[in-house]
Amino acid sequence: MSDIAGNIHFLKSQIPSSVKLVAVSKTKPVSDIIVAYNTGQRYFGENRVQELMDKKDLLPSDIEWHLIGHLQSNKVKYIVPFISMIQSVDSYNLLVKVNSEALKIKRVVDCLLQIHIATEETKFGFSMQELNENMKSENISNLKNIRISGVMGMATFTSYKDQVKKEFGYLRDCFQSLKDNYFKSSDYFKEISMGMSGDYEIAVQEGSTMIRIGSLIFGERQHQE
């Protein structure tokens, strides 16, 4: 068995079957994605629109693509026709943009609210205060062509496990508070996307429903972005 296939089987054996594995294939060639696909893997994550567009046409159409990187408004129109989930929605303006592009083609697009949980300023995401303000004014619930399916977050890049655990616990609390206050009657608001190669075990302990794994499946990336 190839490394990639073996890595996927190993990861799946480590996590509960209720936790979705998103294979993060950024910077990796189409041939690697095919190997993963042939194990039955169907959820793949990319962080750049151009790279995603280049790869997807060369790959089977039943792949469910997740966008996991910061999305610029002017690129929304390219991905809305096929994207399975936009995990990295980090502003109200972006929600509005996704909604309007989806409306044009009569699609409903699943989105996660990316929440800033790390200490690093460089990571994107809403604060809970911003989300509460938007929710209270019902701005978000007026957007009928997006379906808010939960939250996503990235922990601080650190070896201090307690710090990572605290941040994932915070994201779970954010999810619960949003659910209780605004999405009680939504069957869709159920995902907590957290956990990467270095911290997925902690994330699963803290209630992750979706982990996004790149290097543990495909090997180290040449250039980190």
Ligand SMILES: *Cc1c(COP(=O)(O)O)cnc(C)c1O
């Ligand atoms: C690159 C990336 C991942 C995967 O990172 P690994 O450490 O290689 O598993 C997960 N989530 C996001 C948002 C990423 O950009």
